[in-house]
Amino acid sequence: MDLSWMAWTWPTAIFFLTILTMLIGMSVWEYFVPGGSPRVGVLRFETTRGDRLFVSLLGSAFIHLGWLAFMGPNLWWALAVSVVYAVLVFRYV
Amino acid sequence: MNKTWNNKAWFMVLPVFLLVAISAIIPLMTVVNYSVQDTFGNNEFFWNGTDWFVDTLTSERFHAALVRNLSFSLIILAIEIPLGIGISLTIPKKGWGVSVCLVLMALPLLIPWNVVGTIWQVFGRVDIGLLGHTLAALGLDYNYVQDPIDAWATVVAMDVWHWTSLVALLCYAGLSAIxxxxxQAAKIDGASRWAVFRYIQLPKMKRVLTIAVLLRFMDSFMIYTEPFVVTGGGPGNSTTFLSIDLVKMAIGQFDLGPAAAMSIIxxxxxxxxxxxxxxxxxNSEGAN
Structure with a gap:
């Protein structure tokens, strides 16, 4: 399939495949444990695991942007911070 | 109570998912792809990493446009939401006046953005426009082409004229549902007009107000056509909002990489x- 019209690169393809894998993973999780495990966390309002994934991804995007703006172009540390942030979100939010 | 979970219901979402995929997700993927590359035309792209993001995040031009955009959204929300609530409270509840009011309120909403821009561009002109000419006749030094404050006042007034009706109509729908x-209970308790508004009408309008604030915020944050037609982003860059800057960059300068990085941010x-x-x-609604 010719995807050159979308100007694909390997890094962007891996990025979207990771997001897709996460969404499929969430669907499988939902299939086995339905209902989204709602609970009230540190933000003092009810969140489901879908909300927690959204907060993790959005927060990670800003962590990466912040890293680019203030620290520099090496994003591996930003990725590490984002993973820790996502774990904390899934644990406490 | 035991709920029956039927995951086959998810297939009902499939048409919407396909529609969103074609109209939003695929274009967004293309933008992400552009944002990490550079092009000199001919559909040839060269890897550029995260440089465009660094350029955008540290660019004063981007910061200034962002501040202008946020200021614009805050100003129009601060005007349109209270004004819309106020107008909705004065619309009659029954009789022939209801239809007249609703039709009159809906009229500005039916006018396309570029026509609204053209109307205000002519309306504000000092030589032939009713507004500009009247203000000049009153001795006011009004000229939206040369003065940044006048340009802002014109763009804000235009947005208020165009969209306050939406807030008013949404609030009216909320009020009608009470x-x-x-x-009657408030009357028996001898509640004042303010108490009725504060403890009955306002809480009951919260849901529609949420929609109104969200719609107006997102719409005003993405505003493009009206200021583009009236001021073209000027004088100078005083009304160059993010979208206008983005179009200048993407279509005017054909800098696809920086424009894509800016779009994502x-x-x-x-x-x-x-x-x-x-x-x-x-959540504040839930708490109430």
Whole structure:
């Protein structure tokens, strides 16, 4: 399939495949444990695991942007911070 | 109570998912692909890493446009929401006046953005426009082409004229849904007009106000056509909002990489602010 019209690169393809894998993973999780495990966390309002994934991804995007703006172009540390942030979100939010 | 979970219901979402995929997700993927590459035309792209993001995040031009955009959204929300609530409270509840009011209120909403821009561009002109000419006749030094404050006042007034009706109509729908029993109970308790508004009407309008604030915020944060037609982003860059700057960069200068990086940052800011608005407003509603 010719995807050159979308100007694909390997890094962007891996990025979207990771997001897709996460969404499929969430669907499988939902299939086995339905209902989204709602609970009230540190933000003092009810969140489901879908909300927690959204907060993790959005927060990670800003962590990466912040890293680019203030620290520099090496994003591996930003990725590490984002993973820790996502774990904390899934644990406490 | 035991709920029956039927995951086959998810297939009902499939048409919407396909529609969103074609209209939003695929274009967004293309923008992400552009944002990490550079092109000199001919559909040839060269890897550029995250440089465009660094350029955008540290660019004063981007910061200035972002501040202008946020200021514009805050100003129009501060005017349109109270004004819309005020107008909705004065619309009659029954009789022939209801239809007249609703039709008159809906008229500005039916006018396309570029026509609204053209109307205000002519309306504000000092030589032939009614507004500009009247203000000049009153001795006011008004000229939206040369004065940044006048340009801002014109763009804000235009947005208020165009969209306050939407807020008013949404609030009116909220007010119409309040059962008479609430007003009767308030009357028996001898509640003042302010108390009726504060403890009955405002809480009952919260849901529609959430929608109104979200719609107006997102729409004003993405505003393009009206200021583009009236001021073209000027004088200078005083009314160059993010979208105008983005179009200048993408279409005017054909800098696809920087424009794509800016689009993604712009999109993430809208997503974050909309999520905060939505979460705060729906949760304060739940708390009530």
């Amino acid at each position: 059962p008479d029993a609430y007003y 712009y999109f993430l800011i809208i997503l974050l602010l909309s999520w905060i608005f939505y979460t705060v407003m729906t």
